[in-house]
Amino acid sequence: MTTPHTAFNYIRPDEVAECWNGVLAAGNLYETLWACVTHFTAPSPEESEEPCIGSDCVADFWDMFTPEQQETLNQLAADHDRYLDRLMGRD
Numbered sequence: 537m538t539t540p541h542t543a544f545n546y547i548r549p550d551e552v553a554e555c556w557n558g559v560l561a562a563g564n565l566y567e568t569l570w571a572c573v574t575h576f577t578a579p580s581p582e583e584s585e586e587p588c589i590g591s592d593c594v595a596d597f598w599d600m601f602t603p604e605q606q607e608t609l610n611q612l613a614a615d616h617d618r619y620l621d622r623l624m625g626r627d
Contacts, residue, residue, distance in 0.1 A: 540594065544593060553570055572600060
């Protein structure tokens with residue numbers, strides 16, 4: 537099994553599905569990310585004013601992804617890191 541990128545200890549699957557470049561081009565990854573939402577246990581932002589950082593994160597659902605999807609997610613995370621580095625002038 538592939539170890540999840542460290543970003544996946546903090547970001548929720550729905551955030552990756554909706555905000556990260558490349559998800560839609562990766563087969564059914566978008567649908568698999570959204571399928572995780574049905575298993576969320578923490579209150580939603582609408583239900584609680586307190587943030588639940590690290591709850592219901594992608595790493596919590598890592599076993600729901602195929603090995604190919606895990607590899608793709610890790611590549612997308614690395615791409616996202618490079619994007620953020622460029623944005624912050626750290627390239």
